[in-house]
Amino acid sequence: MLEHDKPVTRAWVLHPDIKIDSARRDASSGLEEAVSLAVALPDLEVFGSDVVRLPKVHPGMLFGSGKIEELAAVFKAHEIELVLVDGPVTPVQQRNLEKAWKVKLLDRTGLILEIFGDRARTAEGVLQVEMAALSYQRTRLVRAWTHLERQRGGLGFVGGPGETQIEADRRAIDEQLGRLRKQLAKVVKTRELHRSARAKVPFPIVALVGYTNAGKSTLFNRVTGSEVFAKDMLFATLDPTMRRIELPAGDEVILSDTVGFISDLPTELVAAFRATLEEVLDADLIVHVRDISHPHTEEQAQDVETILQGLGISEDAPKLEVWNKLDQLNEDDRQSAVTQAQRRQDLFAVSALTGEGVDDLLQVIAETVKDPRTEETLSLPFSEGKRRAWLFDAGVVEKENQTEDGFELSVLWTETQKARFHKLS
Incomplete structure (x- = not known):
């Protein structure tokens, strides 16, 4: 490996084909699309992929214990570092599978967020990705905490393991989301100005x-x-x-x-x-x-x-x-x-x-x-040079005569162009 080359993450793609899911897609094309998603991420190499057929979802582990052991051996043999699951994975399932397989795991939402983050170019796109990622992360923190709370049998007011850290993480995420929303509001306002300019x-x-x-x-x-x-x-x-x-x-x-x-x-x-x-x-x-x-x-x-x-x-x-x-x-x-x-x-x-x-x-x-066009005659005073220039930019002026007070123009235009012209100040 050359010094400037980034290390490649060895990945494996799984497509759960859940029998009781009536809305499920063809498993082979689903797996193919999931692999394409994975390939869209740089510095990631897909070493293998599988369709995992399931009669139903196992709440704590997603897959059955036999399949988990079988896949663990495969991942170890191929030195897999990242498993991509083409579907939703709960925080509890993610934690349990990562522990069982000794790998990092991303579900479909997490993978798409990674791709969005890599592809975003405009200021707005970057902010939107960050907000979506933080909201996703926050939800998983809350859900994980709820699970721990239920597991411990507490009443919600007695401190427990991890509570302080989770609450701190939630606050940090909320503060960051607040900052991003303010930044996004400015960017969106700028975009709206661009849009109104484009409407002209x-x-x-x-x-x-x-x-x-x-x-x-x-x-x-x-x-x-x-x-x-x-x-x-x-x-x-x-x-x-x-x-x-x-x-x-x-x-x-x-x-x-x-x-x-x-x-x-x-x-x-x-x-x-x-x-x-x-x-x-x-x-x-x-x-x-x-x-x-x-x-x-x-x-x-x-x-x-x-x-x-x-x-x-x-x-x-x-x-x-x-x-x-x-x-x-x-x-x-x-x-x-x-x-x-x-x-x-x-x-x-x-x-x-x-x-x-x-x-x-x-x-x-x-x-x-191309809308139907109608011919009209307009009279513009000398002071309305910008509106006159707009008509020429639009290519709708058929002929023009200068008068004592300004310009008399014969225009051939569409209803859309007419409406836009009359909105000009």
């Missing part, structure tokens, strides 16, 4: 959404020519990125690339990242990018729709669906996808990697966001 920009906003790893950032890069971090990795993008682009017909839009969605995203994380996803709420058009080569693309699409509805996006909101990664399909499946897309006005089959089908998508985006 006379361009429609097009938001790319989709399941994580669907290829949104690759499509974004192809269309904008920018170098947004795009890699075959879950959660490659966390903070939204926005670019102003010119469409083939000459119209301009703002394109927004957002964090990828994922199934069973813990509710506290959805809440923590609501502001990050608020860019979608501002959008004039939502473009849902799907990895059509993924064996569970239908379930992924449903997860995305569920989260959009949770954000308050109406089912009637303007949307286009993009079937991405044609280049990863065999010829028959590729042709089938292209044929299906040709039959629907709101569906496009593309390869963001090769560019196939992207021009047709951009053409329809332009047509979708």
Whole structure:
């Protein structure tokens, strides 16, 4: 190992397949996604993975004693340092399993928090991750304490082992959360100013959404020519990125690339990242990018729709669906996808990697966001130079005449542009 190389943590991924869970997913694809999540963390090497089939959850240990002993031997043989459990693990289960296996353990929420922490770039994203992590940690402290209290049989007012430290930890976390909330309030206020400034920009906003790893950032890069971090990795993008682009017909839009969605995203994380996803709420058009080569693309699409509805996006909101990664399909499946897309006005089959089908998508985006235009005549005094400049920036001025009092302009504009113009002070 070179001196500058960071030590690699040896990890093992477990996907509990619980028989009594009626909502459980296909175990093999669940394990595959969990491994992809693990690979998204730097300095982590996945040495193995298993589906663990369970008739039911064991309250204290999650798994049965026989399976725990069997896995302990495997982890010891492979010198495993970290076990990732793709599902919820209670504080008690975590403590007992770490003791039995002599490893560090992360559940699904903890793993996603680690990834979010590694990927966050903007000031708001960093603060949101810290708050989500502290809230998660605080809950586990409280639950662990409740368990100890119950185990000891105390009445709640008699001091016991660990009580002082746990209370101190809770206070420290609460104080830190308070500081972070104040910082976040300032950052959010700044973002709102940016949003109101953006509302004065006379361009429609097009938001790319989709399941994580669907290829949104690759499509974004192809269309904008920018170098947004795009890699075959879950959660490659966390903070939204926005670019102003010119469409083939000459119209301009703002394109927004957002964090990828994922199934069973813990509710506290959805809440923590609501502001990050608020860019979608501002959008004039939502473009849902799907990895059509993924064996569970239908379930992924449903997860995305569920989260959009949770954000308050109406089912009637303007949307286009993009079937991405044609280049990863065999010829028959590729042709089938292209044929299906040709039959629907709101569906496009593309390869963001090769560019196939992207021009047709951009053409329809332009047509979708282009409202009907009406012609009007405006009279502006010389003192309203900023509003006049806005009209020229928007490209809506057909002709202009100077009068004694100011300017007379003939404009051809949409209702959205008209509304934005009248909001200008």
